[in-house]
Amino acid sequence: MEPRLPGLKAMTRCEQYHQGVRRPDRRARLAEKNGWTARVLGVPVEACDACGQIWLRMLVAKRLDEILAQLLASGAESAETHWDSADTA
Numbered sequence: 001m002e003p004r005l006p007g008l009k010a011m012t013r014c015e016q017y018h019q020g021v022r023r024p025d026r027r028a029r030l031a032e033k034n035g036w037t038a039r040v041l042g043v044p045v046e047a048c049d050a051c052g053q054i055w056l057r058m059l060v061a062k063r064l065d066e067i068l069a070q071l072l073a074s075g076a077e078s079a080e081t082h083w084d085s086a087d088t089a
């Protein structure tokens, strides 16, 4: 067992028993509200190479929530953007 200390080493292990390793990846994330959907492509995540579970860093998750809320508020039934273009807004 690794010590539960903050730091890179503790962050790179999946918590499942298979001891997969988290690697940086890009994924689409989406949200739905009242039948409307919003999608953000290319969101930077960390993905387990063994089980496919993904994690979002705190700042990424926060920003993603903002972007999805903006998309949902745009009035389009189905809105989509890319993380890289949305991040500069």
Ligand SMILES: [Zn+2]
Pocket (backbone or CB within 6 Å): 014, 015, 016, 018, 020, 021, 048, 049, 050, 051, 052, 053
């Ligand atoms: Zn895993």
